Amino acid sequence: MTEFAYQDAEFDIRADIKDAHRAFWDKLAKAGSWWTGEQRIAIAQQSRKALECTFCVSRKNALSPYTFAGNHDFDSTLPDIAVDAVHRIITDQTRITRKYVQDNVAKGLSKEAYVELVGVVVAVFSIDEFHRALGLELEPLPKPQAGDISRYRPARLSDDIGFVPTVPVDGAVGAEEDLWSDGRSANVVRALTLVPDAMRDWRALGAAQYLSFEAMQNFVKDDARAINRMQIELIAGRVSSINQCFY
Amino acid sequence: MLRVSATTTSTDIDLQAINGDADSAALGIEYGAQLMKFAESVATRDVQSLRDSRQRLLETAGPAVLVDAAGVAANFQRMVRIADSIGIPVDDMSSELGRQIRADLSLEEFASAQNTLEPSGA
Numbered sequence: 001m002t003e004f005a006y007q008d009a010e011f012d013i014r015a016d017i018k019d020a021h022r023a024f025w026d027k028l029a030k031a032g033s034w035w036t037g038e039q040r041i042a043i044a045q046q047s048r049k050a051l052e053c054t055f056c057v058s059r060k061n062a063l064s065p066y067t068f069a070g071n072h073d074f075d076s077t078l079p080d081i082a083v084d085a086v087h088r089i090i091t092d093q094t095r096i097t098r099k100y101v102q103d104n105v106a107k108g109l110s111k112e113a114y115v116e117l118v119g120v121v122v123a124v125f126s127i128d129e130f131h132r133a134l135g136l137e138l139e140p141l142p143k144p145q146a147g148d149i150s151r152y153r154p155a156r157l158s159d160d161i162g163f164v165p166t167v168p169v170d171g172a173v174g175a176e177e178d179l180w181s182d183g184r185s186a187n188v189v190r191a192l193t194l195v196p197d198a199m200r201d202w203r204a205l206g207a208a209q210y211l212s213f214e215a216m217q218n219f220v221k222d223d224a225r226a227i228n229r230m231q232i233e234l235i236a237g238r239v240s241s242i243n244q245c246f247y
Numbered sequence: 248m249l250r251v252s253a254t255t256t257s258t259d260i261d262l263q264a265i266n267g268d269a270d271s272a273a274l275g276i277e278y279g280a281q282l283m284k285f286a287e288s289v290a291t292r293d294v295q296s297l298r299d300s301r302q303r304l305l306e307t308a309g310p311a312v313l314v315d316a317a318g319v320a321a322n323f324q325r326m327v328r329i330a331d332s333i334g335i336p337v338d339d340m341s342s343e344l345g346r347q348i349r350a351d352l353s354l355e356e357f358a359s360a361q362n363t364l365e366p367s368g369a
Contacts, residue, residue: 010310011305011310011311011313011314012310012311012314013314014314014315014318017314017318051292089328089332090328093327093328093331093332094331094357094358094359095358096331096332096334097334098334101334115333118328118329118332118333121328122325122328122329122332123325125324125325125328126321126322126324126325127321129289129320129321129324129325130317130318130321132289132292132297133285133289133297133301133316133317133320133321134301134313134314134317135297135298135301161335161336161366162333162334162335162336162362163333163334164333166333186338187335187336187337187338188326188329188330188335190335191329191330191333191335192329192333202329205322206322208318209318209319209321209322210318210319210322210323219248219251219252219255219256220252220255220256225315226309226311226312226314226315227282227312227315227316227319228252228256228277229248229252229255229256230249230252230253230256230258230260230275230276231276231277231278231279231282231312231316232315232319233248233249233252234249234264234265234272234276234279234282234283234286235282235283235285235286235316235319235320235323236248236249236286236319236322236323236326237248237249237264237265238264238265238267238272238283238286238287238290239286239287239289239290239319239320239323239324239327240265240323240326240327241265241266241267241352242287242290242291243290243323243324243327243328244327244357244358244359245323245326245327245330245331245357245359246330246337246354246355246357246359246360246362246363247327247330247331247335247336247337247359247362247363
């Protein structure tokens with residue numbers, strides 16, 4: 001059966017959205033830089049389980065999420081520390097701190113592995129949210145593929161923003177040359193670049209669901225979209241506001 | 248981005264649409280109230296509200312608008328999680344436009360504001 005056929009949709013889904021979802025599913029199943037294909041699928045599974053986790057609901061209501069003890073409801077082949085990170089990203093992301101990320105390093109979750117985990121979680125979550133928004137059944141997760149992790153780390157990194165190293169604005173060179181052009185970038189574009197493939201996945205999915213980097217320069221209307229830029233940004237702004245997104 | 252787009256197209260809008268005011272959302276933006284409510288329903292994950300707002304948007308604006316709106320809403324459900332999970336600060340805190348928008352929408356009350364306002368202690 002073809003993945004993302006959207007046979008239960010009562011309306012046409014744009015071809016570029018289907019293609020982007022299929023392309024990410026294919027990459028999801030394969031070994032990444034720091035997690036195997038099996039582990040990446042386990043991360044994806046937890047991103048779905050987090051939404052049903054009663055411990056997450058209780059912790060979300062706690063004054064501090066770092067003094068609230070307990071266990072997540074679901075078994076996983078992942079280390080507990082990774083399961084917890086997935087659940088926090090889905091259910092309580094505004095209270096993730098530098099100290100939390102740093103403490104996780106001491107407990108065995110490297111910043112590189114954390115960034116790839118973030119990339120997988122948010123991509124799966126976003127694709128799932130597209131389905132939920134349209135009232136469609138979620139796509140079954142792909143079967144993991146065998147393969148070795150690459151342990152790839154960009155040669156040029158900076159600690160000037162956020163909780164993890166990122167490729168600096170002038171660092172899109174060599175193997176990272178494709179990340180952005182003209183020596184210009186934004187912090188959100190740099191966010192996942194400790195694992196460049198996570199940034200590339202983010203960019204590809206965003207180009208279909210939102211706008212490509214090039215189309216973002218058009219503040220009137222992209223011909224490939226049924227809604228104009230003001231309509232797009234109204235939706236983006238309202239979703240971001242409810243999620244208490246300062247950025 | 249909404250403000251920049253409105254300025255580019257010389258359109259009068261009311262930014263309180265971002266905070267959920269339906270009348271504000273309708274000002275200058277076609278299907279604005281329906282799009283705002285749909286986005287709100289996706290983000291709050293209220294099943295009944297989502298069902299109702301989806302149907303209303305479909306009937307009012309048609310399937311192509313609904314699909315594009317779902318894509319944008321789903322995309323921004325992840326954007327906030329990237330920003331907060333990595334703790335990235337706002338790129339430019341010095342512009343007057345940005346300062347005014349943050350004040351109008353009370354954005355500095357958000358917990359994640361500390362990633363910009365107190366980045367070393369976040």
